[in-house]
Amino acid sequence: MNSTRDIDALIEMMAKLPGLGPRSARRAVLHMIRKRELLLSPLADLMGQVAVTARECHTCGNIGTTETCDICLSEKRANGMICVVEDVADLWAMERAGVFRGRYHVLGGTLSALDQVGPEQLRIPRLVDRIEAENITEVILALAATVEGQTTAHYIADQLEDRVTLTSLAQGVPIGGELDYLDDGTITAALNARKAL
């Protein structure tokens, strides 16, 4: 249809977003058209703006609109500690928990021989540089408990051995988690790491 060409194109593109399919994209687009002033126009403006200004922090790889992100610039953050995460989404998740007061380093993926991702493709050399430059004493490896995540953690541990204290996030039963719904691996890890009351 000619009269809906732009709208069809918009639906098709929205359907490419993670979490949306053709049906939910149609619903979202109709909703936006109905709330044109409140939603569609401001969203278009914001997206245009972010498309121009979004960039990776030169130091840690966080996404923001400045050359160095607020976390790297903040004087309130503890020096000497770096939490290594795979992805910006993981950094944001850590920040929402609001408990870590050091700085971050976003790898931008995990090592993968299959996908030809080596240390150079990730931000690992930059991490090694930061250890010296920022007098880092502890590196927390907050990587996923998957084969790729753990391979990457081991590689980084090899690189940094003897230069810093290396730690990783504890594994176990999630808060609010019911044993019945947990996989065997998590239960095994939680049992092996059991603590005296």
Place this chain on the structure above:
Amino acid sequence: MNSTRDIDALIEMMAKLPGLGPRSARRAVLHMIRKRELLLSPLADLMGQVAVTARECHTCGNIGTTETCDICLSEKRANGMICVVEDVADLWAMERAGVFRGRYHVLGGTLSALDQVGPEQLRIPRLVDRIEAENITEVILALAATVEGQTTAHYIADQLEDRVTLTSLAQGVPIGGELDYLDDGTITAALNARKAL
């Protein structure tokens, strides 16, 4: 955070779309930022364009970018038949099925005393006008099988009685539907409308 103000605002606004929450909005925004050239910029442009050009068809209420929509303009469509739907999404669903060759009329809602939606708030007077102007002989009421939908259908039927043939979509077991998963109302309707083989 200052350096992520625009990005935070974008996430907050995306989270208002139906089908997206804060978590999926964050994922979608990170995905868009990573695919800036392919997704974020074109989406911003398309949204801006649609925000300016999207409008309701003067005749039937379909959403498009022209004063009269392609369906109303098409000479290939059967004259004399109008399918009445609640919402543009319903019109699009009918069109995807590709089986109805007449024209449509979008009410833009259902009658609701609670929400103070009367016939004037819907596109009902316009429907009555079209019956005469377009020599309509059959009106198919494709409204939801809810209380509001059926109230609206009855009201329209009262208005158009004796002037056109009134029909409604058949109710019964959906294609591919298993009896075990159907509600009692649907099974009752399907049994009452049973057909000789």
